[in-house]
Amino acid sequence: MVHHHIALIPGDGIGAEVLPPAQQVLRHVGRRYGVDFTWTSYDWSCERYLREGAMMPEDGLDQLRDKDAILLGAVGYPGVPDHVSLWGLLIPIRRGFRQYVNLRPIRVFDGVPSPLSGARPGEVDLVVVRENVEGEYGEIGGRLNRGTPEELAVQEAVFTRAGVTRVLEYAFGLARQRGGGVTSATKSNGIVHTMPFWDELVAECGARHPDVGWDQEHIDALAAKFVLEPGRFDVVVASNLFGDILSDLAAAVAGSIGIAPAANLNPERAHPSMFEPVHGSAPDIAGRGTANPLGAIWSAAMMLDHLGHPRAAAEVVGAIAAVLAGTDVRTPDLGGSATTVEFTEALLRHL
Structure with missing residues (x-):
């Protein structure tokens, strides 16, 4: 026992x-x-x-x-x-x-109709791997001039090589175990420092795992594709904020967040x-x-x-x-x- x-x-x-x-x-x-x-x-x-x-x-x-x-x-x-x-x-x-690692499996079950006609049982079975302790949910920042016309708020995102690499390694290992591939959520066309850094580390990790296929999608396009073709994804790896949003969206695609x-x-x-x-x-x-x-x-x-x-x-x-x-x-x-x-x-x- x-x-x-x-x-x-x-x-x-x-x-x-x-x-x-x-x-x-x-x-x-x-x-x-x-x-x-x-x-x-x-x-x-x-x-x-x-x-x-x-x-x-x-x-x-x-x-x-x-x-x-x-x-x-x-x-x-x-x-x-x-x-x-x-x-x-x-x-x-x-x-x-x-x-x-925040791990969120998403599956369309037989008997639970998805609100999307194209999300069918047996075809939608993916996992969102969300970085869970840094990224956009950083504690660095603050507010100044509260209650005045000049009030401002600053929130710093923190991406470390060690923190990003370890969650990417987990995602690539999970994709190998599942026999699938990795999709990386990014926004490097608009977020000029952290997301290009994220992309570089994804490419480095991909080179260390040549047996696992991978691609990347900008977060706005990826959100649309979760709705339009959810069956194409296997392991989706994302930063803290992007992973939080994507996993709740995917749960709705599966029919119920419950x-x-x-x-x-x-x-x-x-x-x-x-x-x-x-x-x-x-x-x-x-x-x-x-x-x-x-x-x-x-x-x-x-x-x-x-x-x-x-x-x-x-x-x-x-x-x-x-x-x-x-x-x-x-x-x-x-x-x-x-x-x-x-x-x-x-x-x-x-x-």
Whole structure:
């Protein structure tokens, strides 16, 4: 029996509603593959911020450091600015634990119609590899002359050779593993320093991996092609901002952001990695019991794979595909009326 100690951060809104289904699925499939789990839950959230003035305690990273992985529900709530919740919890974890790869698989499942007629099951199956700790989301900058006609804000993007190279190496390695190619998102025709630098490092990485085909697209054209021909892409590597936008766009192409998972990876496994659904806290439906648990469950499957259990992870993803293709059980975001519990029970029956 292999044992894993997992940190749970339910967070806000529907976060606390989608993590229990993920735990149920992990326990269920874990029994078959000789894997068991211990859970430690943390109340780090916007509610904690309103109560105590901080999203998490000062020693938060130290509390997580010995865990094998982190499973996060969602963060964000009305009354707490988004930059406060993000920079108070997610970004410190990502940066403190060197989770420099944000991995977002995108797939059109049979039974979940895409809003695009050309996005068909079996044809759209890509992964966005997003640089996760530097780039446009830098801390360098500030504001001057607040509240005056001369007020200004400066935000500096930071691209380092080490930071860009390591995420490119991950993307090229993933493309080799998948038997596909790499598309690099750039904007070097308009952003004169950081994007040409990014392009140079992509070319250097491509030369080190002659067995992996690659190309590059300007971000505006790439966004259009995600809509017009999503089936042509395999591994898309992008900076922090570009990857954030592209992955949410691709999730919409796949039919519902409620399905989309994400992994914040420290590939070297020197620190715990964090897994989370993309859908956010959805305060408008929180407490109704109708949240789609698939984003959290698929994220849990990514966690299984990262922890060294690829067969168990594949079985969970296969069950997701089978339930969507073979039943009419759907939560409201997918056009149905099933509750979170009903949807989870259907998935557990298949497993």
